[in-house]
Amino acid sequence: MVKVSHLIRELENIVGRDYVFYHPDELLVFEYDGSIEKAWPLAVVFPTSTEQVSKLVALAFREGIPAVGRGSGTGLSGGAITSLGGLQIVLTRMDKILQVDADNRLAVVEPGVINLELDIDVRKYGLRYAPDPSSQMACSLGGNVAENAGGPH
Numbered sequence: 001m002v003k004v005s006h007l008i009r010e011l012e013n014i015v016g017r018d019y020v021f022y023h024p025d026e027l028l029v030f031e032y033d034g035s036i037e038k039a040w041p042l043a044v045v046f047p048t049s050t051e052q053v054s055k056l057v058a059l060a061f062r063e064g065i066p067a068v069g070r071g072s073g074t075g076l077s078g079g080a081i082t083s084l085g086g087l088q089i090v091l092t093r094m095d096k097i098l099q100v101d102a103d104n105r106l107a108v109v110e111p112g113v114i115n116l117e118l119d120i121d122v123r124k125y126g127l128r129y130a131p132d133p134s135s136q137m138a139c140s141l142g143g144n145v146a147e148n149a150g151g152p153h
Contacts, residue, residue: 004022004042007042007043007059007063007065008020008022008043010059011043011045011056011059011087014045014047014052014055014056014059015045015046015047015048015052015056019045019046019047019093020043020044020045020046021043021044021045022042022043022044026044027040027041027043027044030044030070030073030088030090031081032073032081033070033073033074033075033076033078033079033080033081034073034074034075034076035075035076035077035078035081037078037081038081039081039082039083039084039086040084040085041082041085041086041087041088042065042085042086042087043087043088044070044087044088044090045087045088045089045090046090046092046093047089047091047093047094048093048094049094050094053069053089053091053094056087056089057089059087060086060087065085065086065087066082066083066085066086066087067082067086067087067088067089068080068081068082068083068086068087068088068089069089069090069091069111069142069146070088070089070090070091071090071091071092071111071112071139071140071142071143071146072092072114072138072139072140072143074135074138074139074143075143075147075149077147079143079146079147080143091110091111091112091140091142092112092140093112094110094111094112094142095110095112095113095114095117096109096110096113097109097110097113097117097118097121098110100121100122100125102122102125102126102127105127107122107129109141110142111140111141111142111143111145111146112140112141112142113140113141113142114136114137114138114139114140114141115129115135115136115137115139115140115141115144115150116136116137118141119136
């Protein structure tokens, strides 16, 4: 059994104290996504880099704690919900468009980029990123990939 206070300190060492949520009031919103499924996470963390994500996953593995990535939490399948007592890794702070190759219609982005942000950015090349318009302002690209989602477009 993992000692929670020790785990929280390790999580804070990785992402910073302000980016680790573990109080019940903070966790309430992370127990669900757009589905009807629910599970209370042990902690929720907000990394800013691939290196931090790697350290978080390694820590969860070492401690035997399930971990799940989460974007905007708008999915309808329960994909952003961790197992009860797991670690939820929220990727919304990883929100940079790293590269756009208009000739090859390729964008390299971090998982927290919101669909509409990419759509606006690529318009200067005469391109569009047009998933389901009803979700464009809220859904993240990482969630699109993880959930094989994006609507009818």
